[in-house]
Amino acid sequence: MKLVLVVALLAAACDKGDKPPSARDNVIAAWKDAGLAPSTFVTAQVQVGSDCATGMVGGLDVLLCEFPNPTAAQAAEEAGRGWIGLTTGSAQSKGPVLVAIADRKKSDPSGKLINQLMKLAPVEQAK
């Protein structure tokens, strides 16, 4: 019994500490580090990719899709523009992450926030 308890505790400790942040997490962290306040990102079922999440940053709709590699993310840019729809927006691959931003509420008429978000998103993902 004691052995089982020790193993369980060790397993829990390993699970908690070893999971590296995902590439998507790194993008969101970069925005937070710059003083921006992204909302919680939730899993999204979209045609852009199979591992996507949506959220908001400063009134902008944001879609973050993670791919196995940067080439796949780049190939998804056109689908990202499809997700943007008929409004101002940008879809750019940043390493293995496709960052798609749509200004559906016209909250960023000059595009300065979109530009800032794209420039902050890390291209090289931390290992």
Added chain:
Amino acid sequence: MRTLIIAAVVALASTAHADPKHQVRYVGIHPIPKSEGGGICYIEGPHVHVYPADKIQYRDHRGESFFVGDPVAYGYTSQDGPRHVYKGHHPIHVDAVVGDGDPQTEWCYIDGPHYHYFAPAAGPEFKVEGDAYFYVGEPPRAYVAGRATYMPINKIYTPMVYERPVIAIDAPPGWINARAEFVATTPGVVVTPGAAVVAPGGAIITPGGAVVTGGVGVSVGVGVHVGGGVVVGAPPPRAVIIREKEHHDNGRHRGWDKHK
């Protein structure tokens, strides 16, 4: 039958009034049409809008519209980012500006002093005099071929009132707009041997080949005067000196004479 005809007409009318908007791809900063709020779009990378880009101030780069005009005319300030001063026509290496690996050279046909938000690529084809870039390279045929299409950009900028750069220094030898062989000879230009030529739009071609373009209100050498506003002193060979605000234009022109 009548019902069918009415239905067909209604259907056609509906089609005619369907939302014509579609995505237009851009890359780099550019002005926003007044109908869309005006000002500048500061998105540097690839992005989309639902308004079109005109064919004079934009060039196509991989399906994306790239702005080759002067953003300062639309409200781009020194607080917004770098402003680089150019004088006269020059190439733009679009790939270097947008940072991709798809080589493309386009030409800016804006006469006289103007701004871009990008500097030219380093190399011998540009000389810097008085913090302004002068193109002194050997333009390819594409430059000449594009003049008829793109020189009307000056019809857009000449009447605009905005803070234009001041260049009060000699143009370096070899400056493209001081080379007679590259002066646009549009219909209506009168060329008199040994005399200064006033081309449509105010371009002045001196007997020595020095050219002052862009605009309106120019005096050349001694005894030739057209309008007022910009003064071009008697140019030494292959050199141009421009001083501003030395003439009144009697309110007829609002071009380069309204800035410092």
